[in-house]
Structure formats: structure tokens, C-alpha cells
Amino acid sequence: xxxxxxxxxxxxxxxxxxxxxxxxxxxxxxxxxxxxxxxxxxxxxxxxxxxxxxxxxxxxxxxxxxxxxxxxxxxxxxxxxxxxxxxxxxxxxxxxxxxxxxxxxxxxxxxxxxxxxxxxxxxxxxxxxxxxxxxxxxxxxxxxxxxxxxxxxxxxxxxxxxxxxxxxxxxxxxxxxxxxxxxxxxxxxxxxxxxxxxxxxxxxxxxxxxxxxxxxxxxxxxxxxxxxxxxxxxxxxxxxxxxxxxxxxxxxxxxx
Numbered sequence: 001x002x003x004x005x006x007x008x009x010x011x012x013x014x015x016x017x018x019x020x021x022x023x024x025x026x027x028x029x030x031x032x033x034x035x036x037x038x039x040x041x042x043x044x045x046x047x048x049x050x051x052x053x054x055x056x057x058x059x060x061x062x063x064x065x066x067x068x069x070x071x072x073x074x075x076x077x078x079x080x081x082x083x084x085x086x087x088x089x090x091x092x093x094x095x096x097x098x099x100x101x102x103x104x105x106x107x108x109x110x111x112x113x114x115x116x117x118x119x120x121x122x123x124x125x126x127x128x129x130x131x132x133x134x135x136x137x138x139x140x141x142x143x144x145x146x147x148x149x150x151x152x153x154x155x156x157x158x159x160x161x162x163x164x165x166x167x168x169x170x171x172x173x174x175x176x177x178x179x180x181x182x183x184x185x186x187x188x189x190x191x192x193x194x195x196x197x198x199x200x201x202x203x204x205x206x207x208x209x210x211x212x213x214x215x216x217x218x219x220x221x222x223x224x225x226x227x228x229x230x231x232x233x234x235x236x237x238x239x240x241x242x243x244x245x246x247x248x249x250x251x252x253x254x255x256x
Contacts, residue, residue, distance in 0.1 A: 045193065050229035057228070072166070076116040082162035086154040088119040089163060094150040098143070110140070124152040178206045181238060184248055188234060199234060200225050208235065212242050 006023040016024075042048045071092035080088060092115060099106040117132050126144045129135060129151070140147075182202050189196040207223035225235045240246035 047229075050233075053228050069163075074115055075112045077119075080116070080119055080165065082159075082164055083154070083157075084119045084122055085163045085165065086157050086161075087122055087151050088115055090150040090154040091115045091118060091147065094146060098146075118147070118151065122151070122155065124148045124155060174206050174209045177209060178202050181205045181209070181241070184238075184241075185234060188237075192233070194233075199230060205238075208238060209242065212239055 006020055009020055009023075011020075039048075042051050069089075071089045074088060074092060077085070077088055091110075095106050095110045095115065099109045102109065111134065114132060114134050118129060121128060121132070123129065126148050129144055129147055130141060135141075135144075179202070182196075182205055185199060185205065186196050188194075189199055204224045208225040211223050211226060224230060225238065227235075237246065241248065
């Protein structure tokens with residue numbers, strides 16, 4: 001097992017010591033044996049196709065993440081009106097540009113909660129912007145005119161150019177039924193040598209219940225547990241449980 005003695009080392013300093021070099025080599029020297037061990041396990045469990053499908057999905061999702069409107073992922077933006085969303089988007093673009101210019105993480109430049117608060121206030125007045133708690137840093141004060149310009153740009157957008165809130169479909173909660181099926185999922189995963197978190201979350205199970213009972217849009221995209229290897233592993237079984245065609249019983253209350 002690789003040691004942790006260089007976890008907090010400053011890798012920018014040169015020359016590297018022999019101990020640092022050995023630590024860095026340990027990050028890669030075990031990759032080939034580890035890859036072979038994982039492949040052997042997948043072959044034994046007949047899950048190579050599952051692995052390939054998962055990797056293709058990861059690449060697709062990564063590509064989508066790089067191209068879609070990532071500004072909507074700013075935490076705390078729920079409930080913003082279209083004009084406020086436009087301000088948030090404009091400030092988000094300013095923050096990204098400033099982070100690139102300074103070679104700093106975006107949240108070091110300006111936290112999400114400050115972006116959202118400025119969007120809620122919807123004011124391009126520098127005094128109003130600086131009155132937000134947390135905006136008293138010297139670097140932000142020096143950039144207040146740029147922030148005000150970003151807000152003003154969004155304030156001047158015509159109505160038909162404003163981003164709209166994402167309407168989330170409301171479904172029944174299914175909390176108790178979801179907990180029941182999630183417990184069943186954990187049991188199935190232990191038996192199949194799978195991590196439950198890899199297969200699905202309680203939200204994934206509720207999505208499947210909603211989809212199967214057609215509380216959601218009948219034309220909606222099939223949820224995660226109803227597609228690919230997850231459907232093969234657990235989705236079809238859950239469908240039968242929800243349809244009353246299959247039941248669960250306790251064989252040994254003392255077993256894992």
C-alpha cells in the first residue's frame with residue numbers, strides 16, 4: 001500500500017527529493033497490475049459489457065457537461081425569476097473569465113452565494129453590490145465596476161432573450177416505498193459484489209417508481225434504473241415487484 005508521507009508536499013519546488021520521486025512513481029507503478037485484477041474480476045462476474053457501457057456513459061455525460069449551460073449548476077439559484085437568472089448567467093461568465101485571467105479556482109474569485117445574492121437584488125448600483133455581505137474584499141472592490149457592467153448587461157436584455165426557470169415535474173414522494181426498495185437494492189448488491197451507490201440512489205428508485213406508475217410524463221426518457229445493465233440487474237426485478245408479480249420474504253432474520 002503506498003505511503004502517505006508526501007500527501008501535502010509542494011510539487012512545484014525543484015529539485016524533487018528521492019522520496020518524492022518514489023512517492024510519485026507509486027501513483028502509477030501499480031496501475032497495470034490493478035487493471036489486470038479488475039479485468040479478471042469483471043470476466044469472472046461476466047460484467048465486461050457492463051463496464052464498457054458505464055465508460056461510454058461517463059464519456060457522454062462528460063461531453064454534455066462541457067457543452068451545456070453550466071451556469072445553471074450554481075448552487076442556490078432555485079426560485080430566481082428570468083431577469084435574475086440572466087444576471088446570474090452574466091456574473092457567472094464574468095467570474096469564469098476572471099478565474100482564467102488570475103489562474104484561480106472560480107469560487108476563490110467569487111462564491112456561488114454571492115453570485116445568487118447579487119442576482120436577487122438585480123441592481124447595477126456599485127453601492128448596492130458592495131453592500132452584500134462578503135463583498136468587502138479588496139480585490140472585489142477593485143472590480144466592482146466590472147460586476148456592475150455585467151449586471152447592467154443582463155438588465156438590458158430583451159424579454160425574449162431571458163433564460164427561463166427549469167420546470168421540474170412534480171411527482172409523489174414515494175418515501176416509504178423508496179426506502180423499502182433501496183433496502184432490497186442493498187441486499188441484491190451485497191450478493192452480487194456491487195457497491196449500491198454505483199447502481200443507484202434513493203432518488204433513482206423514486207424516479208423508477210414514478211416512471212413505472214406513470215406519475216411522470218409517459219413520453220419521458222427512461223430513468224437510470226430502466227436502462228442498460230442497471231435494468232438487467234435490478235430494474236426488471238423492481239418492475240415485477242411494483243406490478244405485484246414478485247414478492248420479497250425474509251428467509252433468515254439473522255443473516256446479513
